[in-house]
Amino acid sequence: MSKKYAIGVDYGTESGRAVLVDLSDGTEVADHVTPYPHNVIDEKLPVSGVKLEYDWALQHPQDYIDVLTQSVPAVVRASGVDPADIIGLGIDFTACTMLPIDKAGQPLCFEPALAANPHSWVKLWKHHAAQDEATLINEIAASRGEAFLPRYGGKISSEWMIAKVWQILNEAPEIYEQADRFLEATDWVVSQMTGQSEIVRNSCTAGYKSIWHKQDGYPSQDFFKALDPRLVDVTETKLRGDVVALGTKAGELTAAMAERMGLVAGTAIAVGNVDAHAAVPGVGVVTPGKLVMAMGTSICHMLLGTEEKEVEGMCGVVEDGIIPGYLGYEAGQSAVGDIFAWYVEQGVPAYVEKAAAEEGINVHEWLERRASAYKPGETGLLALDWWNGNRSVLVDTELNGLILGYSLLTKPEEIYRTLLEATAFGTRKIVDAFHSNGVEVEELYACGGLPQKNHLLMQIYADVTNREIKIADSKQTPALGAAMFGAVAAGADKGGYDSIVDAAKQMARVRKETFKPIAENVAVYEKLYQEYSKLHDYFGRGDNDVMKRLRSIREEARQ
Numbered sequence: 001m002s003k004k005y006a007i008g009v010d011y012g013t014e015s016g017r018a019v020l021v022d023l024s025d026g027t028e029v030a031d032h033v034t035p036y037p038h039n040v041i042d043e044k045l046p047v048s049g050v051k052l053e054y055d056w057a058l059q060h061p062q063d064y065i066d067v068l069t070q071s072v073p074a075v076v077r078a079s080g081v082d083p084a085d086i087i088g089l090g091i092d093f094t095a096c097t098m099l100p101i102d103k104a105g106q107p108l109c110f111e112p113a114l115a116a117n118p119h120s121w122v123k124l125w126k127h128h129a130a131q132d133e134a135t136l137i138n139e140i141a142a143s144r145g146e147a148f149l150p151r152y153g154g155k156i157s158s159e160w161m162i163a164k165v166w167q168i169l170n171e172a173p174e175i176y177e178q179a180d181r182f183l184e185a186t187d188w189v190v191s192q193m194t195g196q197s198e199i200v201r202n203s204c205t206a207g208y209k210s211i212w213h214k215q216d217g218y219p220s221q222d223f224f225k226a227l228d229p230r231l232v233d234v235t236e237t238k239l240r241g242d243v244v245a246l247g248t249k250a251g252e253l254t255a256a257m258a259e260r261m262g263l264v265a266g267t268a269i270a271v272g273n274v275d276a277h278a279a280v281p282g283v284g285v286v287t288p289g290k291l292v293m294a295m296g297t298s299i300c301h302m303l304l305g306t307e308e309k310e311v312e313g314m315c316g317v318v319e320d321g322i323i324p325g326y327l328g329y330e331a332g333q334s335a336v337g338d339i340f341a342w343y344v345e346q347g348v349p350a351y352v353e354k355a356a357a358e359e360g361i362n363v364h365e366w367l368e369r370r371a372s373a374y375k376p377g378e379t380g381l382l383a384l385d386w387w388n389g390n391r392s393v394l395v396d397t398e399l400n401g402l403i404l405g406y407s408l409l410t411k412p413e414e415i416y417r418t419l420l421e422a423t424a425f426g427t428r429k430i431v432d433a434f435h436s437n438g439v440e441v442e443e444l445y446a447c448g449g450l451p452q453k454n455h456l457l458m459q460i461y462a463d464v465t466n467r468e469i470k471i472a473d474s475k476q477t478p479a480l481g482a483a484m485f486g487a488v489a490a491g492a493d494k495g496g497y498d499s500i501v502d503a504a505k506q507m508a509r510v511r512k513e514t515f516k517p518i519a520e521n522v523a524v525y526e527k528l529y530q531e532y533s534k535l536h537d538y539f540g541r542g543d544n545d546v547m548k549r550l551r552s553i554r555e556e557a558r559q
Ligand SMILES: Nc1ncnc2c1ncn2[C@@H]1O[C@H](COP(=O)(O)OP(=O)(O)O)[C@@H](O)[C@H]1O
Pocket: 295, 296, 297, 298, 336, 337, 338, 339, 340, 341, 342, 364, 365, 368, 448, 449, 450, 453, 454, 457
């Protein structure tokens, strides 16, 4: 049999990337990025120019199709591989990125009569305008003692499906009426490739974002009726569709799409997936005890378990949500690289920028070099990493950042180091929450942009968590994971794999060099972590709500 290949397509917030992968060893043969022509739509709608309100974030579904018809043929051309040897394709996406579609499966925003209504468009994961609905969902679920709430760490996010659907119903009932279904964008793009009239939903987004449970299904009709009588049958109508496990073959590529994508009709297409979740097999993790951190502007923490446990502040636990056969746990920090970016852009004096330019490095690298000269504890500073609220374990978007211990001698590199340490303490909180609730964390795996960019950061994470960290060898870990699911959809008899476990064994790689905890650093960080925990609870658990009071004083001042 000739060499076989699969393609993984990673749909990010601003662009989509196709990666063509050799199935024998996971080598990434070619990759290509298509920036979304409409990017994030957060000011006004295309064509009609209708203005959007604060906190809105939309996208254009045509941009997703452009990625398939531009980046996929580009990687096929660049690799010189015979399309007949590309046996499978998988995609991963941001989530919950959702859209209303009509009976024919077309987005409502494609209909000229509806295109001027913002609710007919794709709502991107970071569309935050459904907070009122999310708050009510949480209050009503808590007062009814709904069993699903603990599975989401006690809170349903405004980013997720039910809040977004309810916002559409409240603000544009005519769009709700006309929508045949609401779909995750990842499932919609798959349906465009397979052309199936019967759309399938993947277990990952259904579980983490739509409150679906493998045994219990969606929340009861009584619950939805308590939210709003008009929602009583929403899961049987607008959210209908079989939920299938990751790795399942959703269907085969249609002749029409094969022509546009430069592939062969009949190529196996895997069910959709989420970016952070696809990264888990992408680093080779297919068993419990290994926490995968997708580290970039934010961190998603992913972990496998064998039993459903309640863990404070996690984003969710879903059976088959990451690797079929396991409970998949997700937690996260809503700002990490973003905090370092904020400091570099807003906080450093001009002499730092000048010195970095003279040394021919960027400001991050300059600060990292200087900060590496300090020992743990030597700065005398401590920070709370809540520059964009707290996603886990407090689940509170109204918390803010804090730095303690300044003096007239404090240097920029000391502040930078303190910010790196604060995000590591935030991760330690998450590790401890899982570990102490029976979901073991033995070692850490890191992927995404940060591990490639900042060694000091990774050493601090190893020291603060007192765990070895392995680093993904691939720079495109989610796309590699998506390609693996494509290979599983094709199956071993076609030259692919019968399970994601088999695919990960052959195709995933971590680097030889790992970050190991250094005993003397661990001891100092243990002391600092105790201090961090005191501040964390004092400002985050109600002892002193000064951060919330400052917000309301700010709101009054702004009015
Ligand atoms: N040398 C560095 N050290 C620490 N953070 C960095 C460095 N260079 C860039 N960053 C941060 O990395 C983040 C981007 O990470 P990346 O993984 O590339 O993006 P994304 O999360 O969008 O996929 C930005 O928030 C930026 O501030």
